[in-house]
Amino acid sequence: MSWAEFFAMKGYGFYIWGSYGVTLLVLLIEVALVRHKRKITLQQLRQMHAAGDEE
């Protein structure tokens, strides 16, 4: 079986790769979002901390 045949999935390629592709994409987006959220939260806490020290 060649790679072209493998990706064609006997005519179901669009449906199969559409399923797995979008799943992979949304999972990667979610991972990026939770990591971004952690970064932002820590930044805000540091700013709060810095502002508190000045007082």
Place this chain on the structure above:
Amino acid sequence: MAINWFKYSAPSTFYGLAGRLVPWFAWPAALLFCIGLYVGFFVAPSDVVQGEAYRIIFIHVPASILSMFIYLIMAGYAALGLIFNTRLSAMMATALAPTGALFALISLWTGALWGKPMWGAWWVWDARLTSELILLFLYLGFIALQASIDDPRRADRAGALLAIVGSVNVPIIYFSVKWWNTLHQGSTIKFTGTSMHIAMQQAMFTMLLACWLYVIAVSLVRVRSIILERERNNQWVTELAEVKR
């Protein structure tokens, strides 16, 4: 053996524990996704009836199972928070909701892409599909409701009520293929056994386990941010190394 389980129900101790646990779930999840996909695409044979199209099952079924399980766990945590007034359980419920919504979305999306070649339609208003769509709306409603209330403790309580009442939908999804005549096929894996090829089962359960570990890892990272946000005025947060920097 005396283990103090309540020790880890304090956000301050759980924060550190969760941070140490994340890699132990994230890396095995990535590895199992690779193994599951390899077995699903290179070891498992074609289906007699559906040919290659059935291979969507390896993501569709795990995503659907988890979308229901996550909801029950979310509602369970929300109920605990409501009954015992514990802070951490409410935060866990909030952390699980976006991932649950995502899996409901993946379930519907992969279902549509499977339905089109097999049934000839992307969507039908069938009992199974409609109840799963309602599950997605329940997740979105929970997230929106909590986001719309400024006081976090009141947001927790309102969200908890919605989550508990909405959990009636989960058995409806599960039994919908038995209770009503639907286009959706019934379970292939039953308690009494299965007609499924062993490699297909291995691929599906590996993917299910991978998704489980992924959900745990992502929720733990998310709950840590929520803990920091809500506890930001407490001494222990200001003393954290990552905050002091």
